[in-house]
Amino acid sequence: MPKPTDDERDDLLAGPVPNPDDEPTAAERAHAKTFAELVDKTLSGRTPPAMTTDDRALIEVATVIRAASGNVELAQPRRRALIEDALRQAVGARAFGTSGTMTAVRGIRSLRRAWAPWSVAGASLAVAAAAVVLWLRTPPPRVIVEPTGVATLPETERSRPADAVVGPIAHERAGDAATRIDAIFADRLDGYRELRFGRTP
C-alpha cells in the first residue's frame, strides 16, 4: 500500500470529519497503517528519529493511553535511569553533583545500612538508661504527719472527758446540769476556736 503523500495527509487531518458509518477511504487506510507501524516501533523501543509533528503528537497520546491502561513495563535501561534519578533526588544532588552515578548511591546506601543498626541500638540504650536512672531516682512515698496531728494538738483542742471542767459535783448541786453543760460548752468552744481560727501566741 502506498504511503499517503503530504497533500493527502493534510486533507485527512484538516478535511471534514467523516461519519462513523462511512467506509474508510484508501487514504485513511494507508494513514492508519502507517501510524500503526509507527506505534509498534515506538512500543518496541525503535522510535523513528524523525516524524511529523502531527504523528509525534498522536504517538504521545497513544503512549499515554497505553500507560493509563496499565501493565506497562519500562525497558531495563529506562527503569534504571528513573531509579537513579529518584535516588539522586532523595539523597541530594549536592552531595554528588548532578552527575552522580548509581555507584555513589550504592555507597550512600551501604553507609546508611551500616549506621542504621547502631543508631537504633544507641537510641534504645539511651532510653533504657534514662528509664533506669529515673526509676532509681524516684523517691518512695513519704508519710507526712501534719503538724496539726492529734499527737501534737494541745489538750484543749481535743475531745476529752469533761471531769477537769466540772470537778466534783456536790450533793446539793446534783441536779444543776444546766450550769455544768454551760461550762463544758464554753470550754470546748474555746478549743474549737483555737483549732479553727488559730492559736494566740
Added chain:
Amino acid sequence: MKHVIWLLAVVACSCTSRSSSSPPPAPSRADVTRTAEPSDVIDEKLMLALSQAKNLHHKAKVYTSDGNVAAAIASVREILSLHFPPNAPEAEDVRNDARALLARLLVGQDQLDEAMNVITEGLAQSQRESFFVANLYTVKGEILEARATALDVDPANKPKVVELRHAAIDAYDASNKIDKKLQDQLSGTP
C-alpha cells in the same frame, strides 16, 4: 557511633548532676499525707451536740421553774438521743448528767422506779469512772432514801427501810470514792 556515645554521656551527666547538686525535693502530691483522727479533735459535730444539749437543759430549767415538770422531763430525755461524734468522751458525760437530772425530776414526780431505771441504765452504760458517774451514785442514794422514807410510814417495813438506807449509804460512798480517786488523779496525787 560517636553520636551514640555523646548521647549516652549527656544523659549520664544530666542524671549525675541532678543527684549530686539538687536539693531534696519539696513534698509533692504523690507523698502520702496522714491527717489527724477526726474523732479526737473538737469538731463541728461535737460542738453542735453540746450546743443542743445546752439548749435542752435550759429549756428544762425554764419548764421546771414554770412548774411544767412533764415538759422538763421531755426536754431532758431529748438530750439522751442526741448524736455525738463516735467515741467522744463528752457524750457519756453529758448523757450521765442528763440522766441524773432526769432521775431527780422523776423523783419529784414520785416515779421512783422509773428514776432508778434511769440511773441503773446510766451506770451500766458508763465506760469509765467520772464525776458524772459519781453524781449518778449520788442521785441513786437520793432515790434509795426516798424509797426508804416512803416505806417508813409503816412500822412493818422497818427492815426494808433499814436495808434501803444502807444501800443509800453505799451509793453515797461509791460516789465519794470515785470523786476522791478522780480528784487525786487530776491533782497528780498518787
